[in-house]
Amino acid sequence: MWVQDRAAVRLTGRPYRPGLPAELRRRLIHVVAEKAEDALFALEEGLRCRDLAFVIGELTGNPKALDFTASRRLSLAAEKHGVPLWLVRLDAERDLSSARMRWDVRAAASPPPRWNAAAPGNPSWRAELFRARAHALGEWILRDDGRSLVAAPPHSVGVAAAAGDRPLASG
Secondary structure, three states, rough: OOEEHHHHHHOOOOHHHHHHOOOHHHOOOOOOOOOHHHHHHHHHHHHHOOOOOEEEEEEEEEOOOOOOOHHHHHHHHHHHOOOOEEEEEEEEOOOOOOOOEEEEEOOOOOOOOOOOOOOOOOEEEEEEEEEEOOHHHHHHEEEEEEOEEEEEEEHHHOOOOOOOOOOEOOO
């Protein structure tokens, strides 16, 4: 289940079904909510449905409805029913949340392409884990090398397949 508020749809667009893994294309439930309150309601209801594989929420800014209490309700529902939740906050400032891990992810410069210097490089992101209860805080450069998502320390940006790189997911 993927829930977006109306402003998130304007900023990022709707999920592109052909770009999803084949097993998810026909199973995706997409919800567009007019207000943050409606999106939070839909997220909580989705988390209570054990038949869902995951719930993604996209909210813009720092809506008053998404206070610490609301984020705690979402965390508790996700834990109680065993449904993973990813809450993406677009154009938002850091504030209180009960999330177990909090990331700040931004675009990063792509490494130069291997064969054609005029071509764009592979997509890259700078990811900072700034709050986590059971993990070391830090910063990484994430890049899609065409086969998997690779994480590298920021100092190795532009170095192809540095020894410290580790795949995060295979595709």
